[in-house]
Amino acid sequence: MAYSPxxxxxxxxxxxxxxxxxxxxxxxxxxxxxxxxISSIAAAASIFVEHMALGxxxxxxxxxTLLGVYLSLAMAAGLFFIxxxxxxxxxxxxxxxxxxxxxxGSLILVSAQNLLLMFVGLELQVLPFFALLAWPGSGRAAxxxxxxxxxxxxxxxxxxxxxxxxxxxxxxxxxxxxxxxDMTSNVFGLxxxxxxxAALSFEIAAAPxxxxxxxxxxxxxxxxxxxxGGVAKVAIMGAxxxxxxxxxxxxxxxxxxxxxxxxxGNVLAYRAGHLRRMLGYSAIAHAGYFLAALAVGPLGxxxxxxxxxxxxxxxxxxxxxxxxxxxxxxAIPWAALRERQPVLAGLLGxxxxxLAGMPPSIGFFAKLLVIIAxxxxxxxxxxxxxxxxxxxxxxxxLSTLWKPSVLSNPDRLLHRRSWETFAALGILILLxxxxxxxxGMG
Amino acid sequence: xxxxxxLIVLPWGAALWLSAQKQSGQYFAMSIALVELxxxxxxxxxxxxxxxxxxxxxxxxxxxxxxxxxGPLGSTxxxxxxxxxxxxxxxxxxxxxxxxxxxxxxxxxxxxxxxFFAQNVLMFYIFYEILALAGAFLILRSGHKSRAAALQFxxxxxxxxxxxxxxxxxxxxxxxQQTGIYNFSILQLADTRITGGLGIWLFLGMVAGLAVxxxxxxxxxxxxxxxxxxxxxxxxxxxxxxxxxxxYGLIHFAIxxxxxxALEFAPVGIILGAIGTLxxxxxxxxxxxxxxxxxxxxxxxxxxVALGLFALQTQAIHGSVFLLIAHGVVSAGLFGxxxxxxxxxxxxEWSGLGGLFRRAPRLGAxxxxxxxxxxxxxxxxxxxxxxxxxxxxxxxxxxAAGLATLGILAGVVYFLRAYERIMLGPLNGTxxxxxxxxxxxxxxxxxVLGLLTLWLGLxxxxxxxxxxxxxxxxxxxxxxxxxxxx
Numbered sequence: 001m002a003y004s005p006x007x008x009x010x011x012x013x014x015x016x017x018x019x020x021x022x023x024x025x026x027x028x029x030x031x032x033x034x035x036x037x038i039s040s041i042a043a044a045a046s047i048f049v050e051h052m053a054l055g056x057x058x059x060x061x062x063x064x065t066l067l068g069v070y071l072s073l074a075m076a077a078g079l080f081f082i083x084x085x086x087x088x089x090x091x092x093x094x095x096x097x098x099x100x101x102x103x104x105g106s107l108i109l110v111s112a113q114n115l116l117l118m119f120v121g122l123e124l125q126v127l128p129f130f131a132l133l134a135w136p137g138s139g140r141a142a143x144x145x146x147x148x149x150x151x152x153x154x155x156x157x158x159x160x161x162x163x164x165x166x167x168x169x170x171x172x173x174x175x176x177x178x179x180x181x182d183m184t185s186n187v188f189g190l191x192x193x194x195x196x197x198a199a200l201s202f203e204i205a206a207a208p209x210x211x212x213x214x215x216x217x218x219x220x221x222x223x224x225x226x227x228x229g230g231v232a233k234v235a236i237m238g239a240x241x242x243x244x245x246x247x248x249x250x251x252x253x254x255x256x257x258x259x260x261x262x263x264x265g266n267v268l269a270y271r272a273g274h275l276r277r278m279l280g281y282s283a284i285a286h287a288g289y290f291l292a293a294l295a296v297g298p299l300g301x302x303x304x305x306x307x308x309x310x311x312x313x314x315x316x317x318x319x320x321x322x323x324x325x326x327x328x329x330x331a332i333p334w335a336a337l338r339e340r341q342p343v344l345a346g347l348l349g350x351x352x353x354x355l356a357g358m359p360p361s362i363g364f365f366a367k368l369l370v371i372i373a374x375x376x377x378x379x380x381x382x383x384x385x386x387x388x389x390x391x392x393x394x395x396x397x398l399s400t401l402w403k404p405s406v407l408s409n410p411d412r413l414l415h416r417r418s419w420e421t422f423a424a425l426g427i428l429i430l431l432x433x434x435x436x437x438x439x440g441m442g
Numbered sequence: 443x444x445x446x447x448x449l450i451v452l453p454w455g456a457a458l459w460l461s462a463q464k465q466s467g468q469y470f471a472m473s474i475a476l477v478e479l480x481x482x483x484x485x486x487x488x489x490x491x492x493x494x495x496x497x498x499x500x501x502x503x504x505x506x507x508x509x510x511x512x513g514p515l516g517s518t519x520x521x522x523x524x525x526x527x528x529x530x531x532x533x534x535x536x537x538x539x540x541x542x543x544x545x546x547x548x549x550x551x552x553x554x555x556x557x558f559f560a561q562n563v564l565m566f567y568i569f570y571e572i573l574a575l576a577g578a579f580l581i582l583r584s585g586h587k588s589r590a591a592a593l594q595f596x597x598x599x600x601x602x603x604x605x606x607x608x609x610x611x612x613x614x615x616x617x618x619q620q621t622g623i624y625n626f627s628i629l630q631l632a633d634t635r636i637t638g639g640l641g642i643w644l645f646l647g648m649v650a651g652l653a654v655x656x657x658x659x660x661x662x663x664x665x666x667x668x669x670x671x672x673x674x675x676x677x678x679x680x681x682x683x684x685x686x687x688x689x690y691g692l693i694h695f696a697i698x699x700x701x702x703x704a705l706e707f708a709p710v711g712i713i714l715g716a717i718g719t720l721x722x723x724x725x726x727x728x729x730x731x732x733x734x735x736x737x738x739x740x741x742x743x744x745x746x747v748a749l750g751l752f753a754l755q756t757q758a759i760h761g762s763v764f765l766l767i768a769h770g771v772v773s774a775g776l777f778g779x780x781x782x783x784x785x786x787x788x789x790x791e792w793s794g795l796g797g798l799f800r801r802a803p804r805l806g807a808x809x810x811x812x813x814x815x816x817x818x819x820x821x822x823x824x825x826x827x828x829x830x831x832x833x834x835x836x837x838x839x840x841x842a843a844g845l846a847t848l849g850i851l852a853g854v855v856y857f858l859r860a861y862e863r864i865m866l867g868p869l870n871g872t873x874x875x876x877x878x879x880x881x882x883x884x885x886x887x888x889x890v891l892g893l894l895t896l897w898l899g900l901x902x903x904x905x906x907x908x909x910x911x912x913x914x915x916x917x918x919x920x921x922x923x924x925x926x927x928x
Contacts, residue, residue: 358571388604437501
């Protein structure tokens with residue numbers, strides 16, 4: 001592939017990743033989060049400049065630009081954040097290298113218009129997690145969850161590969177928008193696209209492909225879940241947006257998966273009784289709300305892109321908050337957290353409300369947009385299902401807010417003065433982020 | 443604009459400040475409450491403070507979210523709400539959970555002011571959700587601190603209000619498709635053409651969201667657990683002020699948006715209101731304790747309000763708005779009495795009461811006064827409202843109005859029976875010997891509420907004359923065409 005300007009953000013990120021991998025040998029690891037963060041910001045800027053540029057197989061269209069800029073900035077914020085976490089002390093350079101590789105994969109996923117490239121992106125963003133989830137110093141449960149993730153994500157990748165093969169068998173093209181008709185124009189193509197949908201649904205944990213998510217959320221170290229929930233999942237959502245926009249025939253299967261996810265996710269989350277597992281199960285429901293947007297025409301694509309972005313932001317907030325708690329806590333010790341890190345506690349409470357869809361947080365506006373999209377295409381049943389699901393979700397999100405929980409030893413809370421700044425910024429974004437909407441709409 | 447914005451935002455800021463404090467902050471909360479009362483008075487009576495007050499926060503496709511509009515109904519209900527903040531705080535004065543209760547009440551009052559002055563329906567919805575969340579918080583953290591009751595309240599109101607949201611979005615999308623203007627302002631949405639059976643479904647969705655707050659039968663069962671578990675001082679505000687949001691939403695948003703469907707729904711609404719009035723009365727008759735008694739009495743009255751609203755007839759709607767305001771004052775008195783009794787260590791179970799009048803004659807006298815007002819004694823606040831709503835409803839659906847009248851009659855029975863159980867009869871042996879009667883400050887509080895009750899009862903025109911036309915012109919025309927005499 002010859003050089004084209006659309007590749008610039010990828011080149012920046014990949015170069016920074018290479019430098020970061022080398023840095024450990026040169027004993028420069030401590031500097032790498034900052035280098036990674038700055039290069040992510042540079043990537044975001046270059047995506048913004050390349051806005052709407054059509055290159056070979058990469059296309060930064062509206063939703064790809066939106067998500068691409070978000071992913072890069074989220075990665076930068078995440079990198080700056082984990083600098084202060086003890087897990088990042090060992091092999092910092094490799095850690096940053098893996099995260100940047102993941103970002104490169106994510107950027108490819110959201111912008112790829114070629115199935116093979118999409119597959120490369122998927123692998124680039126899945127493989128680093130095998131190592132990240134079991135990072136040295138994070139305990140046995142983390143190793144277990146990394147292993148589970150590896151096995152199941154490998155399965156999903158295999159399914160994705162089969163899907164590509166079937167589509168290629170069907171019309172001999174690897175483009176997401178083939179020259180003639182769409183990918184589903186024959187039976188092989190249809191099967192292939194369904195396989196792709198299943199693989200991607202697996203990655204965002206939509207029911208009935210959700211079995212892994214609670215175990216991973218429970219076992220994995222919280223700082224890396226910032227990236228799993230706030231970056232990786234959003235990128236997969238970006239790929240789903242590309243897929244759904246290209247093949248209108250997918251609307252019915254997507255609607256079915258969305259409805260199942262909303263029901264299954266909410267019921268499981270209500271019965272979870274463990275903070276991390278509840279978040280994992282509720283991620284299923286959120287995948288459902290996102291897919292409910294994709295199940296309807298062009299307005300749904302916009303709604304889906306915005307939902308993905310908002311969902312990523314809420315996940316970042318949640319897991320940034322949880323990073324301060326001991327890994328095995330099953331509820332949030334509010335009293336201790338409020339005393340040590342009041343702003344971070346506020347952020348955590350606000351993200352939980354925002355995940356439930358409490359106005360006027362951005363979580364509410366994202367859901368409102370999905371409901372508007374569904375109603376606009378007269379898919380009333382899905383809109384009502386979203387409304388009921390999100391009303392029901394208040395029951396479990398709020399019970400984490402008001403469940404009394406005492407930490408036996410308050411010193412196990414991580415105390416970082418600098419995290420308060422992140423939390424204050426997060427609160428501003430979550431509460432008033434929707435005020436920026438007029439800028440985007442012109 | 444600035445005045446109303448301060449009215450809305452000030453209590454929120456105060457609640458935030460209060461929740462960050464260590465001490466309980468009675469004087470701070472009370473001074474904020476009095477400032478709010480003053481602002482509401484200025485808003486209501488200052489000349490030129492009505493109509494659309496200003497726009498801000500314009501979001502493309504959603505309209506100007508912060509559009510404030512002051513109508514006579516909204517300003518009057520805001521005044522009631524502003525009055526009940528200091529009353530509720532005063533009853534809570536010595537409670538250990540004063541700080542939590544005060545911040546919940548302040549958040550709720552800010553949301554209520556937002557509801558009464560919002561012109562944008564989406565903004566109304568946002569305030570409505572905040573109100574519900576703060577209400578659940580109040581139930582959770584005061585009184586019996588029951589998590590189940592808070593959860594029940596939350597699920598009822600949120601399921602209802604999200605159905606309201608879906609119905610609202612349907613109206614919004616239809617309006618956008620018809621005119622090309624995508625805007626959540628009620629002025630825009632009120633002239634959407636909605637044909638056939640869709641309208642009635644949308645209206646049902648809106649009623650589910652708004653009537654659950656009133657609470658209309660059969661969506662009322664949260665009220666018993668909610669009012670029964672919150673501290674009575676909190677229930678003063680929950681039952682007096684928070685319920686007005688649902689009725690206001692129906693009058694100001696739901697009926698103007700869907701007048702034709704409202705007309706079709708009217709008989710059902712009247713019948714539900716009538717059943718609710720009677721059913722609430724029976725529940726009050728069999729209530730297990732004093733808190734539940736006051737809760738069901740309030741539910742019974744609110745169903746009468748709903749009956750008057752759905753009659754869609756000038757007299758009945760005016761009556762029901764009057765009853766809404768009167769109920770706020772009388773219910774504050776009733777829950778105030780309960781609160782005083784609990785502060786003396788009485789549980790409110792019937793078995794622990796009896797002959798109390800000999801120990802606490804002043805409390806007994808005030809309780810009799812508010813019970814009489816609750817019964818609808820002519821000359822006290824509830825009577826004009828009850829009379830007008832029933833008189834109006836009789837013209838529309840006589841047998842249902844007759845059923846509701848039976849509920850009023852049952853009201854006489856349950857109030858008198860409860861009074862007999864608490865105050866009269868032989869002195870209960872389990873009552874503590876050193877029971878303190880009303881103290882100076884409590885006595886003063888009851889005087890304020892009592893005089894207000896008397897004033898509303900003797901001079902109902904003070905409210906009725908200034909309500910003006912409640913429904914918008916367009917919906918008024920549609921409804922008048924349906925033979926409801928508007």
